[in-house]
Amino acid sequence: MNLNLTEVILEDGRSIDTELPLELEELGYGFGTYPIEEKEPMKLEVVRTKKKVLKIHGKSSLTVRIPCDRCLEEVSVRIPLDFEELAFVGSPEEEETDSDLESAFEKDYFIEGYNLDVDKLAYGEALLNWPSRVLCSEDCKGLCPVCGQNLNRSECGCDRTQLDPRMAKVLDIFSNFKEV
Ligand SMILES: [Zn+2]
Ligand SMILES: [Zn+2]
Structure with a gap:
């Protein structure tokens, strides 16, 4: 699902406050692929902080089936998403190279042209929040x-x-x- 950013990019003082459904069905992490069992629509707030920098606040949650580290039985693990990302919009060759823009540019894999790919964004954030340990129970x-x-x-x-x-x-x- 794409969020069109044209307004917020082209018009001063515009912001976006919306909620979009996720289409993601599974997540790949390491060598595995894990089915998504439940997903909340992504709440998104987008504001422009500089000429070509957007600040994106997102909130959602994914429940993923992941095998227990010890017995390999699948466990439902909820991965909450609550993040703030900067995104650089426009072509990177153009002007400005301050460090803020450079770091923002590295993260903008979820921006295509003037569209924000909500599923890519959710995917990337879920990997950042991947649980370090999954157990079916503490005394497995x-x-x-x-x-x-x-x-x-x-x-x-x-x-x-x-x-x-x-x-x-x-x-x-x-x-x-x-x-x-
Ligand atoms: Zn045995
Ligand atoms: Zn177990």
Whole structure:
């Protein structure tokens, strides 16, 4: 869904205050693709702060199905979006190169001509707010490292004390790394 920015760009003192539905169906993050289960329409406020700089305040929320870090069962995770972004409109070769404009220009992947692509913007913001850890529950028992059984469902009876001690160390390091 595109938001036409022509008015706010061309006319002084104009601002936009609106709400647009998101069309996004899934999010790609890392090597995975995760379906979006629920999405709130994006509330948007757009004002022009300088000749070619727009300040965009956006609010929405996406609920995404993401596998639990330990047992891989899918969990519904709500990713709230509440952000302020600067966007540079107009061709980058033109005039002005102050640092404000340069940093704004790097972020304007969601601007095409005089249109703001609401889905691209939501996508980028969701990735910035991606949860660092996803667990189906705080005490998720995870998968058996021997046979892969989901230990939340049942105990498989494997002897997990016999794990190669070097492997156990690697698993420790890995889980410590993930906790950070
Ligand atoms: Zn789990
Ligand atoms: Zn097992």
